[in-house]
Amino acid sequence: xxxxxxxxxxxxxxxxxxxxxxxxxxxxxxxxxxxxxxxxxxxxxxxxxxxxxxxxxxxxxxxxxxxxxxxxxxxxxxxxxxxxxxxxxxxxxxxxxxxxxxxxxxxxxxxxxxxxxxxxxxxxxxxxxxxxxxxxxxxxxxxxxxxxxxxxxxxxxxxxxxxxxxxxxxx
Numbered sequence: 001x002x003x004x005x006x007x008x009x010x011x012x013x014x015x016x017x018x019x020x021x022x023x024x025x026x027x028x029x030x031x032x033x034x035x036x037x038x039x040x041x042x043x044x045x046x047x048x049x050x051x052x053x054x055x056x057x058x059x060x061x062x063x064x065x066x067x068x069x070x071x072x073x074x075x076x077x078x079x080x081x082x083x084x085x086x087x088x089x090x091x092x093x094x095x096x097x098x099x100x101x102x103x104x105x106x107x108x109x110x111x112x113x114x115x116x117x118x119x120x121x122x123x124x125x126x127x128x129x130x131x132x133x134x135x136x137x138x139x140x141x142x143x144x145x146x147x148x149x150x151x152x153x154x155x156x157x158x159x160x161x162x163x164x165x166x167x168x169x170x171x
Contacts, residue, residue: 007051007076009069014038014086018101018108023115034112110134114141123148128156135169146170 016022019034028037042052058071060081069076100106107113110124114137121144124135128149135147147169149156156164156171164171 006049007053007078008045009053009055009057009072009076010042011056011086012054015109016112019112020101020104021116022112024112110138114138117141120144125150127152128160129153132156132160132164132169135164136167139167139169143168 014034016034016038019037021031021033022037023029023031025032025037032040045052053072053074053076055072057069057076059069061068061070066077066079067081069078069081101108104116107117117138118141120142122138122142123146124131124138125148126134129152131147131149135145138145145168147164149171161171
């Protein structure tokens with residue numbers, strides 16, 4: 001809308017695509033599914049003239065005042081680049097059927113999905129680096145919250161374990 005020439009390179013694996021319904025999205029008071037939200041965001045970007053390309057940028061070179069994206073099927077260059085890389089989850093080491101996600105039995109994001117599990121038992125699976133802070137956040141929504149720690153990153157400190165216990169979070 002500012003008469004710029006913008007392009008989004010979309011890797012196609014947004015965490016939002018795993019959300020069957022979220023109620024914390026402005027403009028959707030009755031909730032919206034992740035895939036539907038992503039469709040709406042892409043539609044809005046396209047109506048503003050943004051070109052959306054499927055793919056992944058593997059590198060950037062800065063030559064002659066321009067950034068040149070590497071790894072795309074067609075060349076892409078720009079004066080400025082905004083990196084919005086998202087994040088990757090460490091998947092639970094289990095063979096979970098996809099319907100478990102779509103029925104809301106398995107959730108992937110405490111921020112996106114915490115409200116959806118209000119006042120229900122939530123079993124949080126995470127590593128020691130982020131699991132405790134996610135558990136504290138999820139206590140906003142439920143009092144019944146065991147935390148199952150994965151081996152990545154090693155065990156939490158005795159101080160963190162004591163704090164979690166004091167907050168009623170079983171590890």
